[in-house]
Amino acid sequence: MSEPEKGTGLERISAKVHKTLEDFFEWLARKVVSYPKTTIALCVLLTLCLVQGIHVYDEELSADKQFAPRDSRSVTEEEWVVSKFGHQTRSVIIYFVAGIGGNILDYDSLSVMMDFHEWMVEQHESTYGGKTVTYETECNIMPASGTCQQPDSVLSLFGYDRNRLSRSTYASMLNSAEWRQNVPSGSDLSFYMSREVFDNQTGNYVSAEAVKAVYYLQNDKRKVSGIGDEDPEAREWEIDLEELARKTWSGAGNSKHISIYVQAVGAQEKQESDAIAEDVTSLIIGYILTVIFASCVLCRGRYKYSHSMLGMASVISIAMSTFSAYGLAWLIGIKFNNVVQVLVLILLGIGVDDTFVIMESWWDTVVTNMDERMIQAVRHAGPAITITSVTDFIAFLAGSATVLPALRDFCYYAALGIFFDFAYQCTFFVAIAYFDSKRQESNRADCCCCATVKDDSGCIPCLAFENSVRTCVSGDQPWRESEEGFISFLVGHTLPKFTVGTLVGKISVTVLTMFWLAVGIYGCTELKMDFDKEWFVPDGASMKDTFEVRDTYFSKNEIPTWMYFGETSYHEIATQEAIHEAARIIATGQVALQDTMRSWLSEFTEFVQTVSPGNVTMSPNGVLVVQSAFFYPFLLEFTGYTPTPYPNVTAKYISNQLNVLWNPSRDGLLASKIQYQIKGSCTEDGEKSVDCMDDLRSALDPFKDANTNIFHGECFSWSSPFVFWEGFDLMIQEVTRNVSIAVVCVFVLVTILVASVSMGGIVVFMIGCVDICMLGFMIVVNVDVNSVSVVCIVVAIGLAVDYSVHIGHAFLLVKAEPDGDCRFTQRQLRAAYALCKMGPAVVNGALSTFIAIVPLMVAKSYVFTVFFRMFVVIIFFGIYFGVICLPVVLSLVGPDPYTSARVLPPDDPKSALTFNPQAAVNKSVEMNPPRAKQAL
Numbered sequence: 001m002s003e004p005e006k007g008t009g010l011e012r013i014s015a016k017v018h019k020t021l022e023d024f025f026e027w028l029a030r031k032v033v034s035y036p037k038t039t040i041a042l043c044v045l046l047t048l049c050l051v052q053g054i055h056v057y058d059e060e061l062s063a064d065k066q067f068a069p070r071d072s073r074s075v076t077e078e079e080w081v082v083s084k085f086g087h088q089t090r091s092v093i094i095y096f097v098a099g100i101g102g103n104i105l106d107y108d109s110l111s112v113m114m115d116f117h118e119w120m121v122e123q124h125e126s127t128y129g130g131k132t133v134t135y136e137t138e139c140n141i142m143p144a145s146g147t148c149q150q151p152d153s154v155l156s157l158f159g160y161d162r163n164r165l166s167r168s169t170y171a172s173m174l175n176s177a178e179w180r181q182n183v184p185s186g187s188d189l190s191f192y193m194s195r196e197v198f199d200n201q202t203g204n205y206v207s208a209e210a211v212k213a214v215y216y217l218q219n220d221k222r223k224v225s226g227i228g229d230e231d232p233e234a235r236e237w238e239i240d241l242e243e244l245a246r247k248t249w250s251g252a253g254n255s256k257h258i259s260i261y262v263q264a265v266g267a268q269e270k271q272e273s274d275a276i277a278e279d280v281t282s283l284i285i286g287y288i289l290t291v292i293f294a295s296c297v298l299c300r301g302r303y304k305y306s307h308s309m310l311g312m313a314s315v316i317s318i319a320m321s322t323f324s325a326y327g328l329a330w331l332i333g334i335k336f337n338n339v340v341q342v343l344v345l346i347l348l349g350i351g352v353d354d355t356f357v358i359m360e361s362w363w364d365t366v367v368t369n370m371d372e373r374m375i376q377a378v379r380h381a382g383p384a385i386t387i388t389s390v391t392d393f394i395a396f397l398a399g400s401a402t403v404l405p406a407l408r409d410f411c412y413y414a415a416l417g418i419f420f421d422f423a424y425q426c427t428f429f430v431a432i433a434y435f436d437s438k439r440q441e442s443n444r445a446d447c448c449c450c451a452t453v454k455d456d457s458g459c460i461p462c463l464a465f466e467n468s469v470r471t472c473v474s475g476d477q478p479w480r481e482s483e484e485g486f487i488s489f490l491v492g493h494t495l496p497k498f499t500v501g502t503l504v505g506k507i508s509v510t511v512l513t514m515f516w517l518a519v520g521i522y523g524c525t526e527l528k529m530d531f532d533k534e535w536f537v538p539d540g541a542s543m544k545d546t547f548e549v550r551d552t553y554f555s556k557n558e559i560p561t562w563m564y565f566g567e568t569s570y571h572e573i574a575t576q577e578a579i580h581e582a583a584r585i586i587a588t589g590q591v592a593l594q595d596t597m598r599s600w601l602s603e604f605t606e607f608v609q610t611v612s613p614g615n616v617t618m619s620p621n622g623v624l625v626v627q628s629a630f631f632y633p634f635l636l637e638f639t640g641y642t643p644t645p646y647p648n649v650t651a652k653y654i655s656n657q658l659n660v661l662w663n664p665s666r667d668g669l670l671a672s673k674i675q676y677q678i679k680g681s682c683t684e685d686g687e688k689s690v691d692c693m694d695d696l697r698s699a700l701d702p703f704k705d706a707n708t709n710i711f712h713g714e715c716f717s718w719s720s721p722f723v724f725w726e727g728f729d730l731m732i733q734e735v736t737r738n739v740s741i742a743v744v745c746v747f748v749l750v751t752i753l754v755a756s757v758s759m760g761g762i763v764v765f766m767i768g769c770v771d772i773c774m775l776g777f778m779i780v781v782n783v784d785v786n787s788v789s790v791v792c793i794v795v796a797i798g799l800a801v802d803y804s805v806h807i808g809h810a811f812l813l814v815k816a817e818p819d820g821d822c823r824f825t826q827r828q829l830r831a832a833y834a835l836c837k838m839g840p841a842v843v844n845g846a847l848s849t850f851i852a853i854v855p856l857m858v859a860k861s862y863v864f865t866v867f868f869r870m871f872v873v874i875i876f877f878g879i880y881f882g883v884i885c886l887p888v889v890l891s892l893v894g895p896d897p898y899t900s901a902r903v904l905p906p907d908d909p910k911s912a913l914t915f916n917p918q919a920a921v922n923k924s925v926e927m928n929p930p931r932a933k934q935a936l
Contacts, residue, residue, distance in 0.1 A: 017753060018383050025382030028426060029375040036431040043428040047320045053330030060335040060405065061273075062229045064723045066787070069403035069730055074693075074722040081564060081718060084661055084671040087219040088720060089140050090234055092241070093263040094153075094213045095549050103207040104258065105154070105174060105193075107167045112254045113155060113213070114162055119249075120215075120241065121160075128236040138234045140216040144640035144657045153192055153213030174205045194553035210553040230269075238266030246542055261546040268534075268543050275538035275861040276338060282855035282864070283344050290348050290852045291315045297487070297844050298359060299446070306446035307359065313432040318344075318351035320428065321420035328420075329413050339406045339791055340413045342867045346795060347417045348852045350392060353802055353845025354385045354425040358433070360841045370437040378430055387753045387805055389422040391746050392798040398742040399794040402734050404727060410791050414798075487847070488840040491883065495839070496832035499884055500891045501824065509888045516773050516880070523776025529686025529728045531786035538860030555680055558593065559719055563674040563700070566714025570669050571631035576601060577623050578707050582700060582715065583674055589699050591692045596677035600659040607653055608634050611646045632667060641666060671714075678719070686728035686786070693725045727787055735790050742797050743767060750801075754809045758895035763804045766881045766889075770800040773877040774870070781869040788863055792870035799849070799874055803842055803882030810834035811890050814904040815897045831891040833904055839883050846879050 032039045060066055068075060081088075096113055098104040104113075126133040139148035150156065157173045158164040179189040189205065190196060196208035217238075220231045242262040247253075250260040294311030322344050330336070361381035367373040393415050400411035436446075443452055498505040537543045563582060569575055579601050587597040608626050609616040615630045626634065637644035639657035644650050661671040682692035696717040704715040743764055751760030774796050783789050816829035824832075849871065856868035 013752065013755070015755070021383040021386055022379050025426070026375055026379040028382075029378035029430060032378075032427055032430050033371050033374055033434050036434050039427050039431040043320065043424055043431075047324050047327075050324045050327030050331070053327035056333075057330045058333070058335045060337050060409075064720070065229070066337050066339070066406040068405070068723040068727045068787075070405060071403060072723075072726040072730070074718065074726040077564075077716055077718045078720075078723060080714070081562075084564075085673065087221045087231075089149075089658075090217040090219045090231070090238075090265055092215040092217060092238060093550075094215070094245070095210060095259075095261040095263070095546065095553070096212070097210040097259040097261070097549060097553065098208075098256070100209065102209060104211050105196075105205060105208050107165075107170055109256050109258060110154070110165060110170060112256050112258050113153075113211070114158075114160075114165055115254070116245075116249055116260065117151075117155060117160060117213070118162070124237075124241060124244065126233075126237045126240040128233045131233065133233045133237045135215075135237075138217045138231075138237050140218045140658075142640070142654070142657055145654075149216045149655065149658070151213055151215045154189070154211050155213065157189075171204060171206070172202075175203045177203060210549070212554060230266075235266035235269065238262075238264035239270045242267035242542070259549070261549050263543070263546050263550060268537055271538065271541040271543050272536040272861065275536075275541070276341070276863065279856065279859045279861045279864040280341060282859060283341070283852075285855040286345070286348070286852035287315060287319070289854065290352060290848050293848055293851045294352055294355065297356065297848075304440055304443055304445065307433075307436055308446055310355070310359070310429075310433055310436055313429055313436075314352055314355035314425075315348070317355075317424040317429045317432075318347050318421060321351065321417055321424050322347055324420040324424075325413055325417035328416055334409055334412050337406050337409055338863050339410045339788065342791075342864070343410070343413050343417050345849065345852055345867065345871065346414060346798070347421050349799060349845060349849030350388070350418060350802060351421045351425060352848040353841065354389070354421070355429060356841035356844050357381050357385050357806065357838075358425065358429070360838070362433070362437075364837075370441045371434075374430065374434050374437055378426070382426065383753075384806060384809065385422065385425065387750070387809065388802045389418055390753070391749050391801045391805065393418045393422075394745045394749060395742040395797045395801065396794065398745050399738045399797075401741065402738050403730060404734055404787050404790070406787050407734075407738075407791055407794065411794065414795075418798075487843055491839040491843050492836035495884070496835045496887060500828050500832045500835065500887050506888050506891070509884055513769075513881075513885050516877070517769060520769075520773035520776030523779045524772065526779050527775060527785055529690075529731055529786060530784040531686065531724055531728070531788075532683070533724075535862040538862075540860070558596075558677045558680060559682065559721060561592075561676055561678050561696075561717055561719040563676070563717050564714070565672050565711060567663075567668070567670045568710055568712065568714075570672070571626075571628045573619055573625050573628065575710050576605075576625040577619055577621055578703075578710050579672075579674075580623050580625075582703055585699050585703055586676060586696065586717065589695065591678050591682065591695050591699075593677040593679055597674065598676065599674045600656040600672060601674070603653050603656060604635060604638050607638050607650065635660070636666065683721075686725070686731070686784070689721070689725040690729045693722055693729075731785060731787070731790065735785075735793055739771070739793060739797065742794065746797065746801055750805055750808075754805070754812060755898065756812060756895050759808045759812060762886070762889060762894075763801070763808050766804045766886050767797060767800040769881045769885070770803075770874070770877045771796055773881075774873050777873050777877075778870070781873060783866055783869055788866050789870060792867065792874065795870075796874045796878070800878050800882070803846065803878040804886055806838040806842055807834045807882060807886055808890070810838045811894055812898055813901055815901045816904045817906060825891070827894050828891045829904060830897065831887040831894060834890065835883065835887045839887075842883060843879060846875050850875050 094116070096104055096109070096116075098109060103109065121135045124135065136148065141147070142149055151160070154174070155165075157178055158170070174189075176189045192212050192214075193205065193208040194210040194212075197206050198204075199206050217234050218231070219234065221229045222231070242264055245260050245262045251257055254260070291312050294314055295308035296311070298310050299306050299308040325343070325347075326336070326340075358377065358381045361384075362373070362377040365373050365377045365380065367376055396411045396415040396418065400408050400415065402408050402411075439446075445452075499509050500506075534547060537547070563586060565579060565582075570579075579599070583597055583599045583602070586592050587594075605616060605624050605626055608630070609624070612630070612634070615627045615634070616624055617627060619625045633642075636642040637646070638650060638653055639660060639662075640650065640654055641657070641662070659673050659675070660669050662668075663670050678692060678696070682689055700715065700717055704711055704713065707715070746767065747760050747764045750763050751757050754760065771793070774793070778785070778789065811830050811834040814830055814833055816826040816833070853868050853871050856864050859865045859868055
């Protein structure tokens with residue numbers, strides 16, 4: 001690579017950088033060529049040493065910790081909730097469906113439901129770690145009585161007692177009055193039925209198509225390898241329950257052919273992880289396809305000059321870089337997550353592209369001595385792959401400056417992977433390529449190095465495309481252009497003649513570019529933020545059927561939410577008034593569902609008013625409150641901690657013992673909570689979710705601030721989805737900031753390394769166009785903005801750099817002599833040269849990435865599905881703007897060449913607009929008649 005020694009100050013700086021890089025790579029290549037076996041051994045040994053990081057492997061597979069900022073308010077509040085009340089209770093929801101026109105409330109159907117309940121509670125068991133797991137061991141324990149929390153379902157009316165389920169009396173018990181009188185639940189009976197029919201005369205429910213039952217399990221979360229933060233016993237019990245219910249109980253498994261569906265977190269996570277594990281095999285297939293493609297690209301029509309085995313060497317080098325990156329990341333404590341698994345796709349694309357650049361330099365280096373040829377090839381290719389590797393490294397490093405854990409850790413892994421890929425391509429791959437060059441020197445065949453072949457023997461079936469130039473310069477020097485691959489011929493010669501060489505081509509590219517940008521800009525205005533953990537369940541999984549039944553018969557979007565209060569003097573009148581007022585503020589707001597507020601304090605006041613009316617008074621503010629002196633004694637009875645003479649009254653309130661946290665001496669409360677539901681519209685998209693969360697906070701925060709002396713800042717609304725919604729609130733800000741930082745870094749680096757502010761600006765403009773189109777087309781491929789897709793947004797910068805900077809740099813390396821007819825400007829000739837020289841390597845690198853992701857076309861998991869769709873868009877627009885649009889821009893407004901750039905003669909084979917293949921043939925015939933005739 002010839003670089004300027006004179007010219008602008010920036011050129012002189014860049015010249016020193018390039019001279020230093022070239023000298024370094026020449027020194028490195030000489031060491032590798034001198035000690036190829038040692039180089040290979042050291043690279044393999046380093047990989048094996050770093051892979052030992054598996055012994056300190058740590059992972060983060062919990063979705064809430066992957067895709068939510070860990071320093072956000074919602075996470076802080078979650079930690080407070082867990083410290084007081086423990087992890088949120090696991091809910092197992094059973095759906096019993098009679099189907100259209102059926103009646104799930106008849107006696108026989110209720111009997112089937114009772115059978116299932118008895119089997120699940122008394123007989124169903126699983127095993128985890130040699131321990132027998134049953135409902136009794138996993139049910140949520142009531143703190144006062146030490147018994148299992150009672151499930152909520154229609155069967156609650158019968159106390160889950162078969163003897164009370166009588167054919168003659170069951171119908172009269174199916175009414176809301178009976179429910180309110182005997183069932184300790186804050187929801188109405190109709191909440192557990194769907195498409196029910198109500199008899200106004202009797203007050204009974206006479207039929208329904210579906211009912212649901214909610215069972216409550218404890219949630220003893222802890223770190224479990226391969227699962228994340230989880231209660232493994234409860235998870236295993238749920239997995240087996242869902243499978244057995246589906247296979248042995250549902251449909252023909254019961255006398256009424258009732259369909260039974262189980263919705264459980266454990267079963268859902270199992271199906272998610274199974275889908276990811278299945279999709280990981282697609283990555284292996286992608287590796288194999290990449291090996292085949294790279295081998296075909298490096299293949300040539302003559303056995304001696306073909307290098308198809310280097311395709312395998314390249315992919316092995318990339319695999320080593322992947323293992324090294326993983327191992328080092330584990331050693332320094334960076335956690336693995338599901339998103340990191342797609343790193344192999346990025347490294348395949350970048351690594352194979354580096355291989356093609358090195359081999360392009362090899363083919364363009366005409367030196368008889370193979371050792372010197374390899375050294376010079378690496379000397380010239382080294383700075384080119386350094387530009388892309390450094391800019392990619394910095395882009396990902398800049399992307400790591402985010403509060404989104406999955407994106408941050410992915411960027412760390414990607415930066416390490418690019419570093420090792422760069423290092424192994426320049427050492428391990430070069431050493432293998434050197435051995436391959438010695439094979440060529442000794443006239444041995446590619447793929448079968450034990451066989452000696454003639455210099456011109458062939459042809460190997462591959463992607464070799466022989467155009468009209470079909471001769472060799474000499475027996476020892478392969479003329480690379482003599483046997484061009486199809487991609488090289490199409491991209492390097494045919495494409496520039498149209499896009500750069502004709503006015504029609506330029507107009508066509510301009511119009512098409514404006515169209516893509518217009519569609520992209522419009523698509524950006526239609527983007528929405530959204531994320532749902534249920535998207536991770538693959539199509540075809542049984543849990544998808546369960547979700548469909550739930551959405552058909554029941555509302556998915558009733559989101560349990562709580563108001564939390566910290567330690568305070570709950571018995572004081574002012575505190576009781578403040579809690580009632582907080583509940584009123586939320587209940588009358590725009591977010592909470594009507595009539596879903598269940599306040600333990602309101603029910604406690606109702607209880608005291610029932611058993612001892614004289615101890616309930618009207619406060620000065622018109623609120624019913626319990627007298628302070630009797631507050632805690634009655635509360636102990638109310639929550640079941642002390643015997644009560646009113647057991648029939650307290651039975652319906654018994655679940656409230658879960659809503660208060662007593663201090664050890666039980667003369668005060670450490671915390672309390674009030675449950676309510678928020679509207680389903682809050683989950684329509686990320687923006688509405690953030691609005692709902694902000695509305696709840698803005699409604700309660702001023703009240704909390706006004707009552708600081710009572711609550712001491714510990715008064716807030718919280719629900720588990722808030723952790724993800726907080727991520728939505730920061731998503732656009734984080735992505736904009738990180739992308740901006742990455743783009744600025746890329747601009748500075750490219751400007752310095754290519755010694756041209758104008759070229760740096762043009763490359764960044766191309767990257768911006770790729771990002772605009774990628775964001776706009778997200779709506780076309782049905783991808784929303786969330787913590788998974790933003791990873792692709794950062795990845796797009798790195799890939800777009802690779803697709804643009806090689807061609808931009810090649811444009812600066814030459815001056816052009818005007819052709820005899822003055823048909824083309826110097827910019828056109830230089831742009832065509834840049835495309836001819838670097839375009840094939842860029843396109844082949846992009847195609848290798850695409851081929852690697854093709855198996856993900858049938859991916860089942862959400863992560864891999866999103867990455868496939870996004871990568872297709874990134875690759876398409878990266879190639880369009882880097883290979884089609886950029887040369888046209890350079891042909892019109894490209895910067896001047898380096899001061900000491902070499903002159904490009906019209907008959908240079910890389911001068912796509914002026915090179916005459918037939919003239920080259922005639923010249924070759926004159927120089928070497930026997931050889932040329934034989935080739936022709």
